[in-house]
Amino acid sequence: MNLSPEMLTLVMFAGLIVGLFMGHPLAFVLGGVAVVGALVGPGLNVMGTLINNIYGNAMDNYVLVAIPLFVLMARFLNDSGVTEKMFDAMRLLLANLRGGLALTVVIVSVLLAATTGIVGASIAVMGMIALVPMLKYGYNKGLSAGVIMASGCLGILIPPSIMLILMASYSPVSVGALFAGALVPGLILGVMYALYVLIICHIKPEYGPKVPAEERAQTSTGELVIMLFKYVLPPMALILGVLGALFTGIATATEASAIGVFIAFLLFMIFGDRKLKTCYNTLIDASKTTTMVMLVLVGATAFTGVFSRGGGMSVISDLVLAMPGGTTGALILMFFLVFILGMFLDWTGIVLLSFPIMLPIVEAMGVDMLWFVVMVAVVLQTSFLTPPFGYALFYLKGVAPPGVEIVDLYKAVIPFVALIIVACVLLAFFPWLVTGLPAILLG
Amino acid sequence: MNAIAKAIDTLNDVFGRIIAPLIAIITLVVLYDIGLRFFTDRPSDWAFDITKMLFGAHFMLMAAYGLRHHVHVEVDVIKRLLSRRKQAVLDIIGYLIFFAPFMWMLISLGWSFFMRSFSRGETTYGMVSIPVYPIKGVIFVTAVLILLQGIAIFIRAIQQLREERT
Amino acid sequence: HAKESWTMTTTWPDNLALIEIDRHWVDLANKLVGDELKINFRAGGTLVPGTEVFDATQTGSIEASGDWPGYWAGRSPAFSPLATTTSLFNGVDYLNWIQQWGGFELYQEVYGKYNMVYLPYGITNNESGFMGRTPIKSLADLDGKRIRLSGRDQGRVLEELGGSQVTLAGGEIYQAIERGVIDAGEFSTPGVDYEAGFAEVAEYWTTPGWHQSASVFGVMINKDAWNALSKETQEKLKIAADATLAWSLSWSERGSTEGTIKFQEAGVQINQFSEADLARIQDITNEVIVRGACEDKMHAKVYHSMISYMEHYANWRDLTVPFNMSRTIDNLPSLKKIEACL
Numbered sequence A: 001m002n003l004s005p006e007m008l009t010l011v012m013f014a015g016l017i018v019g020l021f022m023g024h025p026l027a028f029v030l031g032g033v034a035v036v037g038a039l040v041g042p043g044l045n046v047m048g049t050l051i052n053n054i055y056g057n058a059m060d061n062y063v064l065v066a067i068p069l070f071v072l073m074a075r076f077l078n079d080s081g082v083t084e085k086m087f088d089a090m091r092l093l094l095a096n097l098r099g100g101l102a103l104t105v106v107i108v109s110v111l112l113a114a115t116t117g118i119v120g121a122s123i124a125v126m127g128m129i130a131l132v133p134m135l136k137y138g139y140n141k142g143l144s145a146g147v148i149m150a151s152g153c154l155g156i157l158i159p160p161s162i163m164l165i166l167m168a169s170y171s172p173v174s175v176g177a178l179f180a181g182a183l184v185p186g187l188i189l190g191v192m193y194a195l196y197v198l199i200i201c202h203i204k205p206e207y208g209p210k211v212p213a214e215e216r217a218q219t220s221t222g223e224l225v226i227m228l229f230k231y232v233l234p235p236m237a238l239i240l241g242v243l244g245a246l247f248t249g250i251a252t253a254t255e256a257s258a259i260g261v262f263i264a265f266l267l268f269m270i271f272g273d274r275k276l277k278t279c280y281n282t283l284i285d286a287s288k289t290t291t292m293v294m295l296v297l298v299g300a301t302a303f304t305g306v307f308s309r310g311g312g313m314s315v316i317s318d319l320v321l322a323m324p325g326g327t328t329g330a331l332i333l334m335f336f337l338v339f340i341l342g343m344f345l346d347w348t349g350i351v352l353l354s355f356p357i358m359l360p361i362v363e364a365m366g367v368d369m370l371w372f373v374v375m376v377a378v379v380l381q382t383s384f385l386t387p388p389f390g391y392a393l394f395y396l397k398g399v400a401p402p403g404v405e406i407v408d409l410y411k412a413v414i415p416f417v418a419l420i421i422v423a424c425v426l427l428a429f430f431p432w433l434v435t436g437l438p439a440i441l442l443g
Numbered sequence B: 001m002n003a004i005a006k007a008i009d010t011l012n013d014v015f016g017r018i019i020a021p022l023i024a025i026i027t028l029v030v031l032y033d034i035g036l037r038f039f040t041d042r043p044s045d046w047a048f049d050i051t052k053m054l055f056g057a058h059f060m061l062m063a064a065y066g067l068r069h070h071v072h073v074e075v076d077v078i079k080r081l082l083s084r085r086k087q088a089v090l091d092i093i094g095y096l097i098f099f100a101p102f103m104w105m106l107i108s109l110g111w112s113f114f115m116r117s118f119s120r121g122e123t124t125y126g127m128v129s130i131p132v133y134p135i136k137g138v139i140f141v142t143a144v145l146i147l148l149q150g151i152a153i154f155i156r157a158i159q160q161l162r163e164e165r166t
Numbered sequence C: 001h002a003k004e005s006w007t008m009t010t011t012w013p014d015n016l017a018l019i020e021i022d023r024h025w026v027d028l029a030n031k032l033v034g035d036e037l038k039i040n041f042r043a044g045g046t047l048v049p050g051t052e053v054f055d056a057t058q059t060g061s062i063e064a065s066g067d068w069p070g071y072w073a074g075r076s077p078a079f080s081p082l083a084t085t086t087s088l089f090n091g092v093d094y095l096n097w098i099q100q101w102g103g104f105e106l107y108q109e110v111y112g113k114y115n116m117v118y119l120p121y122g123i124t125n126n127e128s129g130f131m132g133r134t135p136i137k138s139l140a141d142l143d144g145k146r147i148r149l150s151g152r153d154q155g156r157v158l159e160e161l162g163g164s165q166v167t168l169a170g171g172e173i174y175q176a177i178e179r180g181v182i183d184a185g186e187f188s189t190p191g192v193d194y195e196a197g198f199a200e201v202a203e204y205w206t207t208p209g210w211h212q213s214a215s216v217f218g219v220m221i222n223k224d225a226w227n228a229l230s231k232e233t234q235e236k237l238k239i240a241a242d243a244t245l246a247w248s249l250s251w252s253e254r255g256s257t258e259g260t261i262k263f264q265e266a267g268v269q270i271n272q273f274s275e276a277d278l279a280r281i282q283d284i285t286n287e288v289i290v291r292g293a294c295e296d297k298m299h300a301k302v303y304h305s306m307i308s309y310m311e312h313y314a315n316w317r318d319l320t321v322p323f324n325m326s327r328t329i330d331n332l333p334s335l336k337k338i339e340a341c342l
């Protein structure tokens, strides 16, 4: 068989959806559809690239080393018992604020975002440390999961970011300009998530309950101050340690995560049970999470390679070229396409597929390239969250306690995807929010 | 049949528990390199390549252990609603049409990928020559281990069907 | 319509200026060959990761790929001198050697072992040198410095000079310079480096780029795909390669000139190694080349051919000073020692 690119695109996406909802492991659905797609599409000989893509994109890729390191850091942090108590302390501190814990998640995520550039890492970290305490204190399941996923994704928008580095190498914008350009939109999203948390919890108090007065009264202000010092400072010290290593030039973004593991291990030795057996189980758990995150990438890279080779790119290109006149219309269509692709592909595939087609069009229209690339980066935040293929959903599901189902997560992301779209509109009307900081920093 | 499935479980359990500590070794290598560069201005000439290699080997070789312990991402929204018999049918179909072709490709292509590297004695091209082919061979080994675990799951699904029938 | 259809990619992502060399050849080749062949070119990374194009072309998963031979030096060190030299050839030396002194045949011999034909179609002259936030004005300043540098010979020379080779992923160089993880780093030619944004983070730049005195780029073609073409079409692809070779040399020199001016305008301070420093680098390089060549027979064979060319050409070249085309240099790696290793 030799299906046309249009048919192949349809068949491959349909295969993905069928396999996904059959409940088959996602990594094998992606890989299996890649093999079948190669057979019915471009032919047997392209399958050699399957191995090349898995090896080159997933295994032989230094910057991804940050994933196991961040996961291990989160596990040690968890086993030290510090994070659970940190959330206890924060809850008491923000006792009179509805949604205080959700707000804490946003703030910690933004800080964490400045230490890592890999999305799987930050979602797994926040999922591991924050979801259980929030559910324990009666927070709404959807709000808890949604705020963790959405804030966790900021890791790839707020520099450093592997996505922005890749985007820079496929566009005429430097890494530095992109980092500077994405910072303000990243912070705006963080603020929007925080405001949403406060507003929704104000409207629906049961979403993020206050601490009952009698419970708050059990802890004196003095005790609370001690709790804060003991359990909020250590995790903050960890984040500042990683950030410090990064900004003083002691380590690169990838290496800094190892310093994070080291500090988390120290916290485990200070606050944890210091048992060798716990330590070994930590390594096992961290390895499980790592292989979960990475194997999805293995499948995705195999899928994207065949999809691209089979002419899926030209199908999308034809769509873009057929768009109605007018710069605004063209831009909206392109962002919409990125959004739709984001439901199925991972960001790597989207950037590689769409940039070679879109950037020449954007350049011809005379649109600011930096603004456009940052806008795509912001739109791509949705790709982690939108069903059916949202990697943030899968990663959180992987570390979530029993009782949190994928359907809960599908529902949880809706308000946050809406917020990202609102942010896009904001950035479209006020482009200096993107271009302002790079202009100041880089001249 | 059940004995085969159990033996596969045990094999992947033992193997996974041996491989898991690699994650700690990766951390130590990165820390060693940072320390060396910071304190002596003489970074190591092997840490970069070794870190990358251990990383690739670690998550791949843990994959079968992950499958054994159901850690891999799957969406069971529909599957959960079905009877155990229908779940077994879905498993059998899924493992036949998605899993089997993918593993077959990984095994056959992975082997020749390894052999192309091994037959030439491919190494890294840094100050130190580190052999690359062991890591390229990891794809083949991983696929064999995952395939075995898949067979164990397949056997259990078939047994499920038989039990329902009798 | 076309009889054969090739899928071709390259090691370079869409925005790296070096991809222009690949595009130039593809456009020219597609124009020349008419109906017998259509080459579909895709930017690096979109089909196969850049590091895997060699394997994908060898197996025929794709028919052809642009490359820089040095990336494959882990398979055989002989790929290294086919790509660049430490303080030996300049761009015209590569042109001479490839076209008239037996270079072309050596590319076929080395790539041929991997079921591929090779058409060299790009030469860029000297690379930028070291850029960073630490001033390096002389070899003395290099002592104890951490430099991002690729290549084994390059690392060995740097080590003899007292510096340390740091290996970083390509995408991390920019930030590593900005934060001072490394004292300086090299990436490519001034035009390419400027586009990559190095003027935003580097304050100092030391020339010349002795670590990569000139570079060669080309296309790897799967042998079965090549053999399926008629002699005439093969000839046309070679003609396109020769034309691109000449074009690339001046295209990249023009780009380097414009890049340099932009670096100067951005206020980057430029320092040049003194003649005495360069002479010392040459002495060390000569030793390192002999040592490396003797570690592998094919490696030795390529260097033997290159140094023999330098000695042969010197007979006429030195008489034409100051109107000479290539380096006038007598202090070469010992041909006798390399011969002993063949």
Ligand code: NA
Residues within 6 Å of the ligand: A112, A113, A114, A115, A116, A117, A118, A154, A155, A156, A157, A158, A159, A160, A161
């Ligand atoms: Na980040």
Ligand code: NA
Residues within 6 Å of the ligand: A342, A343, A344, A345, A382, A383, A384, A385, A386, A387, A388, A389, A390, A391
């Ligand atoms: Na999605």
